[in-house]
Amino acid sequence: MRSAALVLPLAAFIAVTFVAPLVVMLGRSVHDPLVADALPETLGLLRSWDGERIPPESVFEAMAGELLKARQEKSLGRIATRVNRVQAGLRSALLRSVRKLRGAPRPDSWREAMIAIDPKWGQTRTWHAIRRAGERFTLRHYLHALDLDQAPGGGIVRQPPDLRIYLPLLSRTLGVSLGITLLCLLLGYPIAYLIANAPPNRANLLLLLVLVPFWTSLLVRTTSWIVLLQTQGVINDLLAAVGLIGDDQRISMIYNMTGTVVAMTHVLLPFMVLPLYSVMRTIPPLYMSAAASLGASFLQAFRRVYWPQTLPGVAAGSLLVFILAIGYYITPALVGGQSGQLISNMVAYHMQQSLNWGLAAALGGVLLGGVFCLYLVFNRLVGVDRMRLG
Amino acid sequence: MILNRSGRFDLGLLVRAPGSERWCGRPNPAALLLLLALLTGGRPLALAESLTMVSWGGSYARACEKAYYEPFTSQTGIEVRLEDYNGGLAQIRAQVETGNVYWDVVDMEMADAVRACDEGLLEPIHPGDLAPGPDGTPAEQDFFSGSLTECGVGTLFYSTIYAYNLEKFPEAKPSTIGDFFDLEKFPGRRGMRRTPHVNLEFALMADGVPVERVYAMLDTQEGLDRAFRKLDSIKDHIVWWEAGAQPPQMLADGEVAMTTAYNGRIFNAQVLENQPFAIVWDGQVLDMGQLVIVSGSPNLEAARKFLSFATTVRSMVAVGRYISYSPARQSGTALISTHLETGVNMKPHMPTTPENVTRGLHDDWEWWSDHIDEMNLRFIAWLLR
Incomplete structure (x- = not known):
């Protein structure tokens, strides 16, 4: 009981700073009441609409009244933006209609008046779009996040090829993260081995060399890579000075995928080295000698004696690097250019530029779900209880 | 800035004064001056009034600073603090929605200004505040039609053109928008702004679509496919830019052989830095800059005063003496004169001069x-391919 009280502050902290924002954001991905709250009467009438013909006069009248009211309450712009996300082009139809209806006297037929202002009001497609934008709870954002869309008549279709963004990006992100994890393992394993088996003072020095970059600001490290890799940068200058490449053949190593992979591998390397080191330190060097004395070659001894014992560290380091890489944002944003962008940069785009928070949240949800599935697979294959983080 | 500096300085004086030798012996001359100013007529108090003006940076912001920010400050005592941005609504939306507005007046692209107005992010304009033309024509008639909107006042016409480095093409010279996409005749990397806006129009015009059909084409799937196919043909040779100051820099560094750019930036590099650049007016996309006031601006009164000052014919014409952008008022056209620093006649360099708009497109x-939003997504998808 008392021990439960001791962790209470931490639990409260995590609830406020981690769980609550997560729940709120995931809520946003399925819940969007804005249009539903603004057009209750229209949407109520549309519920009994057959969807085949142009809706009756009563729908037009309700729509006009509610749009004019929204205009007074200054929420019209936001409503128009939401509807426009379901069908591009409706934004101006809505705004133009309200602008013209506002000054005009009450028409005999709202239906004819509105169709005269914009022929889009006479298309069933428009009304389907309004009905969908008015759904209080919707899976639309998740469909979009998976490059799918709802056909006007119901049913789910794939987006046209020139609008498919997220699945290719998601698979690119997974591929790059996997590649970076492998690179980190290849680079980190020998380093960790060296540190674990060096005499204490040299080991300390080596460990420091791993830790200093780890403690250095992420921005500093990323900008250093820019200095090194850019076309007018240190490496290209050197190559050109030595004469390996001509001055006009400088290699682009940054603002593309190469830049992203190089910089991210460097940034994430310590997360691989440290768990590996902590595991290797506990393996007595005598085991290898014992294997050798029984006639095993170095490779054989490594494969059958040493490697299996380091597996918990390999698993921990790989999982850590992979999960960090999959959600990495700042490094690809700075050095990724066009081709080195990952899914997190699209989340940022929708958070900051297009301000489609619902879609950003859905993308986050897809990523979270994906990582969770991978974790389950990993647990099945390796077993999380065998992992050693340090 | 001044406010902060003087405010902090003042505080320093009060806190340090009692123990400070300097206070008893030789008073700090700067402090004395400040004290004097405070006692006599309160100029520094008037200076305390200020507003934040957000513009596009580089030579354009400098031109505006000389043409009307500084005259405004010396006339009214209201300090104009300058900030740069690269367009878009994200920052304004964030400020208005969190209720933490610190921008007052923003220089915007037309499409952004209209969108921001519809979303309630801007203060409505009072047309009555705007000064009449020099001959007394009411403001509403003096402005070119379409340049006064509900929340914005047009200030000037600018255009997106493409420019090339003369040294890269000593013999045959690019002359049409089609040449920008012709890598065989004119090899070399191309600079383009990282947005679908204007680039899609360029692509269609280069592909032979007549100017008046461009937006009708973009409304169809075939038109869009056609535009992106045209962009595809140079995709691997494009270097993307974001800030208006970048393209002249990229041309000068030789990073690109030709680049799309705002015409005034290239003009300034030509006359002020003697860069060997040439502008191709064929296929130019003409747009209008708008001044708007952010909704909930903390210095609304000052902002309104500033807006009426900035949109007089005098201010517009003054901008045109530093950079080649032409006035949004009809009475301004006749007043276009010479470049103030070099004496170059500005007429042939203005985007609205008839010879320059023989094949020009008005931005819709x-x-x-x-x-x-849809085009941005298509554009991102295209970049990813």
Whole structure:
């Protein structure tokens, strides 16, 4: 009981700073009441609409009244933006209609008046779009996040090829993260081995060399890579000075995928080295000698004696690097250019530029779900209880 | 800045004064001056009034600073603090929605200004505040039609053109928008702004679509496919830019052989830095800059005063003496004169001069405010391919 009280502050902290924002954001991905709250009467009438013909006069009248009211309450712009996300082009139809209806006297037929202002009001497609934008709870954002869309008549279709963004990006992100994890393992394993088996003072020095970059600001490290890799940068200058490449053949190593992979591998390397080191330190060097004395070659001894014992560290380091890489944002944003962008940069785009928070949240949800599935697979294959983080 | 500096300085004086030798012996001359100013007529108090003006940086912001920010400050005592941005609504939306507005006046693209107005992010304009033309024509008639909107006042016409480095093409010279996409005749990397806006129009015009059909084409799937196919043909040779100051820099560094750019930036590099650049006016996309006031601006009164000052014919014409952008008022056209620093005649360099608009496109802000989100996604998808 008392021990439960001791962790209470931490639990409260995590609830406020981690769980609550997560729940709120995931809520946003399925819940969007804005249009539903603004057009209750229209949407109520549309519920009994057959969807085949142009809706009756009563729908037009309700729509006009509610749009004019929204205009007074200054929420019209936001409503128009939401509807426009379901069908591009409706934004101006809505705004133009309200602008013209506002000054005009009450028409005999709202239906004819509105169709005269914009022929889009006479298309069933428009009304389907309004009905969908008015759904209080919707899976639309998740469909979009998976490059799918709802056909006007119901049913789910794939987006046209020139609008498919997220699945290719998601698979690119997974591929790059996997590649970076492998690179980190290849680079980190020998380093960790060296540190674990060096005499204490040299080991300390080596460990420091791993830790200093780890403690250095992420921005500093990323900008250093820019200095090194850019076309007018240190490496290209050197190559050109030595004469390996001509001055006009400088290699682009940054603002593309190469830049992203190089910089991210460097940034994430310590997360691989440290768990590996902590595991290797506990393996007595005598085991290898014992294997050798029984006639095993170095490779054989490594494969059958040493490697299996380091597996918990390999698993921990790989999982850590992979999960960090999959959600990495700042490094690809700075050095990724066009081709080195990952899914997190699209989340940022929708958070900051297009301000489609619902879609950003859905993308986050897809990523979270994906990582969770991978974790389950990993647990099945390796077993999380065998992992050693340090 | 001044406010902060003087405010902090003042505080320093009060806190340090009692123990400070300097206070008893030799008073700090700067402090004395400040004290004097405070006692006599309160100029520094008037200076304390200020507003934040957000513009596009580089030579354009410098031109505006000389043409009307500084005259405004010396006339009214209201300090103009300058900030740079690269367009878009994200920052304004964040400020208005969190209720933490610190921008007052913003220099915007037409499509953005209309969109921001519809979303309630801007203060409505009082047309009565705007000064009449020099001959007494009421403001509403003096402005070119379409340049006064509900929340914005047009200030000047600018255009997106493409420019090339003369040294890269000593013999045959690019002359049409089609040449920009012709890598065989004119090899070399191309600079383009990282947005679908204007680039899609360029692509269609280069592909032979007549100017008046461009937006109708963009409304169809075939038109869009055609535009992106045209962009595809140079995709691997494009270097993307974001800030208006970048393209002249990229041309000068030789990073690109030709680049799209705002015409005034290239003009300034030509006359002030003697850069060997040439502008191709064929296929130019003409747009209008708008001044708007952010909704909930903390210095609304000052902002309104500033807006009426900035949109007089005098201010507009003054901008045109530093950079080649032409006035949004009809009475301004006749007043276009020479470049103040070099004496170059500005007429042939203005985007609205008849010879320059023989094949020019007026940016359709309404089409863009409808389609910008969708086009951005298509553009990103295209970049990823």
